[in-house]
Amino acid sequence: MKKVLVTIIVMVVVMAAAALGVIYGGAYDVAASTSDSPLVRWALTTTRENAVKREAQGIEVPESVHQPDQALLRRGFVHYDDMCVTCHAAPGVDPGEIRAGLNPKPPRLARRASKRSLAELFWVSKHGIRMTGMPAWGETHSDEELWAVVAFVKHLPKLSAQEYAAMREQADNAGHQHEGHAH
Template identity: 45%
Template sequence: MQKAQSTLLKGLVAGIVLTALLSLLLVLFVAYTGAYNIAASQDDSPFVRWVFSTTMQNSVAARADEVDAPTEFSETQIAAGAEHYKAMCQHCHAGPGVERAEWAQGLLPQPPHLVEEAAHCQPNEVFWLVKHGVRMSAMPAFGETHKDAELWDIAAFVKQLPGMTASEYAALGQQTGTHKH
């Protein structure tokens, strides 16, 4: 009995090692032959979209848990965040009554329309995304060029987007006119 278990275990380990080697060979084949089309003019397959989306969501959630978010945001923070958002984010993520820039239509993956998607994110997740960006997407990391307080302002504003009207959106971020980018 023990010899059969030992043989079974050796076969299982050999199967796992062989599967890992074949997977590595497949990855190397795809990488070196250019078999995967990286053109931004052709959407990814549903499986690839799922893998990227699921990986991104879980990665952000895991890392954002380490970020302590303020318990509430002031109207001043929201207004300042609106100014930053309109200068840095609106061209890709749009806004109430405002479409994304024409050139952003060619981005793959398409940046999320935050008027809807922000409702599914926590403030610490928005902050983390704005600070660190997302690889293999057009989402830059603003942490090197902006102070955390400015990034929290953006997070405060983004969390207000769901349910915001076009006129409310238009009125926000126009108060100071001091944003420089």
């Protein structure tokens, strides 16, 4: 029994030393231009997906977001068009240059929004996701504003390129109000 315990302790010490060697030696390639190995990609993606699901549990979705009216969708659109389209694109709108340099690539929400619950979209919008380029918009926006964005993101897959362009033109003509936020 003593030999087994000593062997386990030695293995833990060796693994800790190896981990510290990688950490302090800069041996892991952190460049955004380098793709992760399939194993690392799986570990990071699985961790992210399960963490978002866990964190979103218990978030109460306002009734207005379940059945959004046009005013809420317009409000969400203004924020989405200012803050999100550069990385996540939109129907008829290609993402900006920033997206090309991000690793992992942000999802195109017109295609992927249906895969997340309203609570998950809210949690991600409010808290962001480390090491992905997804900011924590809860630092600069109220929950009410973020729920408007969530309502719009859920509506996004239903929009055509022409409808998105019409919303953009309508917002531009209305003066694109930002409720005091500088975007």
